[in-house]
Amino acid sequence: MPEAVAVADRATSQTSPTSPDRATLLEIYRRTVLINRTDERFRQLLMTGKLQIVYYPVRGQEVLSAAMMTALKPDDYLVTTYRGVHDQLAKGIPSKLLWAECAGRSTGTCKGKGGPMHITHPETGVMVTTGVVGSGLPIANGLALASQNRGDGKVTVVSFGDGATNIGAFHEAMNMAQLWKLPVIFLCQNNLFGEHTAYAAHTSVPSIVDRAASYGMKGVKTDGNDPVAMYETAKAAVDRARAGEGPTLIEAMTFRMLGHLFGADFSYVPKELTEAGIANDPVPRFRNRLLEMQVTESELAALEAKVEAEIDEAVEFALASPFPDVSELRIDVVKQELAA
Amino acid sequence: MSTQDQTMTAPAPAPAKVAKISFVEGLHMALDEAMGADENVIALGEDVGDAQGGGVFKITKGLSTKYGVNRVRATPISEQAIIGAAVGAALVGMRPVAEIMLMNFVTVAMDQIVNHAAKLRFMSGGQTHVPLVIRTTTGVGVGFGGQHSDMLEAWFAHVPGLKVVMASNPADAYGLLHSAIEDDDPVILIENILCYGIQGPAPTPGYRVPLGKAAITREGTDVSIISYGKAVLDALAVAERLAAEGVSVEVVDLRTIAPFDEATVLASVGKTGRAVIVHEAVKAYGTGAEMSSRIHEELFGQLHAPVQRVGGTYSPVPFSPALEKAWIHSQDQITAAVRRTLDWKKPR
Numbered sequence: 001m002p003e004a005v006a007v008a009d010r011a012t013s014q015t016s017p018t019s020p021d022r023a024t025l026l027e028i029y030r031r032t033v034l035i036n037r038t039d040e041r042f043r044q045l046l047m048t049g050k051l052q053i054v055y056y057p058v059r060g061q062e063v064l065s066a067a068m069m070t071a072l073k074p075d076d077y078l079v080t081t082y083r084g085v086h087d088q089l090a091k092g093i094p095s096k097l098l099w100a101e102c103a104g105r106s107t108g109t110c111k112g113k114g115g116p117m118h119i120t121h122p123e124t125g126v127m128v129t130t131g132v133v134g135s136g137l138p139i140a141n142g143l144a145l146a147s148q149n150r151g152d153g154k155v156t157v158v159s160f161g162d163g164a165t166n167i168g169a170f171h172e173a174m175n176m177a178q179l180w181k182l183p184v185i186f187l188c189q190n191n192l193f194g195e196h197t198a199y200a201a202h203t204s205v206p207s208i209v210d211r212a213a214s215y216g217m218k219g220v221k222t223d224g225n226d227p228v229a230m231y232e233t234a235k236a237a238v239d240r241a242r243a244g245e246g247p248t249l250i251e252a253m254t255f256r257m258l259g260h261l262f263g264a265d266f267s268y269v270p271k272e273l274t275e276a277g278i279a280n281d282p283v284p285r286f287r288n289r290l291l292e293m294q295v296t297e298s299e300l301a302a303l304e305a306k307v308e309a310e311i312d313e314a315v316e317f318a319l320a321s322p323f324p325d326v327s328e329l330r331i332d333v334v335k336q337e338l339a340a
Numbered sequence: 341m342s343t344q345d346q347t348m349t350a351p352a353p354a355p356a357k358v359a360k361i362s363f364v365e366g367l368h369m370a371l372d373e374a375m376g377a378d379e380n381v382i383a384l385g386e387d388v389g390d391a392q393g394g395g396v397f398k399i400t401k402g403l404s405t406k407y408g409v410n411r412v413r414a415t416p417i418s419e420q421a422i423i424g425a426a427v428g429a430a431l432v433g434m435r436p437v438a439e440i441m442l443m444n445f446v447t448v449a450m451d452q453i454v455n456h457a458a459k460l461r462f463m464s465g466g467q468t469h470v471p472l473v474i475r476t477t478t479g480v481g482v483g484f485g486g487q488h489s490d491m492l493e494a495w496f497a498h499v500p501g502l503k504v505v506m507a508s509n510p511a512d513a514y515g516l517l518h519s520a521i522e523d524d525d526p527v528i529l530i531e532n533i534l535c536y537g538i539q540g541p542a543p544t545p546g547y548r549v550p551l552g553k554a555a556i557t558r559e560g561t562d563v564s565i566i567s568y569g570k571a572v573l574d575a576l577a578v579a580e581r582l583a584a585e586g587v588s589v590e591v592v593d594l595r596t597i598a599p600f601d602e603a604t605v606l607a608s609v610g611k612t613g614r615a616v617i618v619h620e621a622v623k624a625y626g627t628g629a630e631m632s633s634r635i636h637e638e639l640f641g642q643l644h645a646p647v648q649r650v651g652g653t654y655s656p657v658p659f660s661p662a663l664e665k666a667w668i669h670s671q672d673q674i675t676a677a678v679r680r681t682l683d684w685k686k687p688r
Binding site for chain 2 (some may be wrong): 077079108109110111112113114118120121122127128130131132135137138139140141142143144145146147148149156168169172173175176179180331332333334335
């Protein structure tokens with residue numbers, strides 16, 4: 001079992017060119033809180049029966065995603081997975097649209113036709129959310145290929161879990177990306193479990209990042225729960241990709257504090273691991289760190305209140321929105337409806 | 341809309357010889373023209389670059405030299421990565437033409453085709469779409485055996501969001517490939533290896549075969565043979581043979597398998613009252629079953645005989661030439677199926 005959070009916190013005083021400044025750290029924190037409170041609200045609504053959807057909790061992985069996406073530009077591309085609410089919010093999908101889509105409403109990003117596992121929002125660069133483990137990597141290569149051909153300077157990030165690194169598409173995509181020096185970042189959010197199977201029982205190498213070497217690719221292992229380390233790693237990979245230096249595999253260590261699927265038993269997770277994960281909860285840890293940096297309590301409280309209000313409004317909007325009309329069934333199958 | 345119509349509409353002012361091209365040339369011309377007209381058109385696949393010989397079947401020969409290796413990318417042997425890259429590029433407005441060397445190898449890339457290319461327009465609520473062309477080749481009669489010969493069009497026809505096309509002559513290959521590249525949705529173009537060498541009238545520049553439209557390739561009044569791809573050539577030969585006996589056969593070349601041109605097929609069968617469907621794919625669970633069923637649903641009272649189907653044997657494609665020849669439909673089988681419709685006695 002690899003260590004969840006063994007990569008030590010780095011001092012914020014570190015001043016590498018990729019270190020986040022105060023404003024950047026606060027922005028990472030805002031996104032962290034947005035993810036954290038959204039995840040919490042989803043679970044509340046599911047428990048009270050106000051919402052009935054398949055939901056994959058992101059509790060514990062907030063900081064990782066917030067830091068990664070803060071290192072991107074708004075028009076950079078993202079491909080993510082069914083456990084993607086953190087990525088989608090961090091990339092900038094407005095809460096209202098995301099909530100409405102997850103609730104299957106016509107006002108959602110995809111008119112209610114995608115749902116939580118298939119969120120798309122090109123305006124914020126979220127090009128694909130896939131429900132098929134590992135299948136996003138080859139698609140990310142294509143987005144990056146388009147940027148390379150066009151010279152538009154965009155970077156593509158594809159997010160996936162540790163379990164995804166064992167499907168063939170991972171290996172095919174890694175090889176092709178390095179071969180063609182594509183501006184793509186392979187972001188493995190190693191939360192130590194592929195569905196219900198622990199890392200050591202599903203992967204033959206001690207670290208995912210070891211696999212980068214097989215393709216001659218740059219690989220970096222980092223503490224995804226440390227906002228500074230994660231941001232520095234992300235920023236360095238983004239800079240490399242934008243400079244035409246090719247792809248990076250990032251293995252960001254994190255911990256999935258809840259089960260694979262909301263409501264499912266996760267007693268397969270060893271008790272001591274869960275306890276250690278909760279003790280190292282990255283969200284309060286981040287907050288305390290900001291307070292140590294002379295960010296004031298009232299500054300943080302104001303930020304948090306604003307986020308709460310945004311979520312309140314989004315939930316209200318989603319639940320008040322209509323379901324899509326049945327006529328939508330035959331729309332968007334192809335551009336023009338042809339006799340099938 | 342048949343090729344004959346297209347080449348014969350403008351009467352030649354001088355007795356100039358009609359230029360002939362091969363099927364390969366038709367495909368090459370379309371790809372070259374499309375790449376020349378729009379820099380978003382890119383080609384990718386195994387061995388497609390000139391350094392690799394310009395493609396196993398030479399469809400892309402010369403194109404990487406002309407348009408550069410960024411636009412004509414020779415890929416690793418990685419079908420999932422090829423189709424995935426094509427899907428991703430298509431999502432942001434490129435028009436990739438991905439080559440899967442042999443149709444059996446699409447099995448390796450089914451996730452990208454079925455779960456992603458076909459569904460992203462719908463699942464995104466129309467925010468994104470995948471203007472992707474997958475060119476692939478296959479065919480019985482080359483001696484490739486079980487893993488290089490399958491016609492799998494029914495798999496794709498069954499998936500909403502995918503279009504499936506197949507040409508029977510060089511001009512249509514040219515016109516269909518152009519239309520496929522111009523289409524805003526994923527299109528799978530199936531090429532029969534045994535068609536590559538066939539010669540036919542050259543298309544006039546700008547010729548397009550609209551997707552979803554069948555052609556009446558030969559008019560007739562007694563029975564309709566509905567087919568696509570190389571099997572159309574067999575249907576035409578049978579029609580010629582039966583004409584000598586006074587039987588008038590109409591041949592419908594579907595050209596697009598999905599979506600199926602139901603109007604043209606029903607009009608033809610409505611006129612003749614008899615239908616025979618011929619395809620190279622295994623007959624069981626094939627596209628002929630769908631077409632036959634629709635004809636029965638719509639025209640039951642007007643049919644003089646039940647719809648007949650002719651297709652491949654329900655076994656893997658064998659290697660031995662003797663077995664391979666027996667596996668695929670024959671002109672005799674098509675003729676016999678036509679005769680069954682003509683000789684059918686309605687039960688009292």
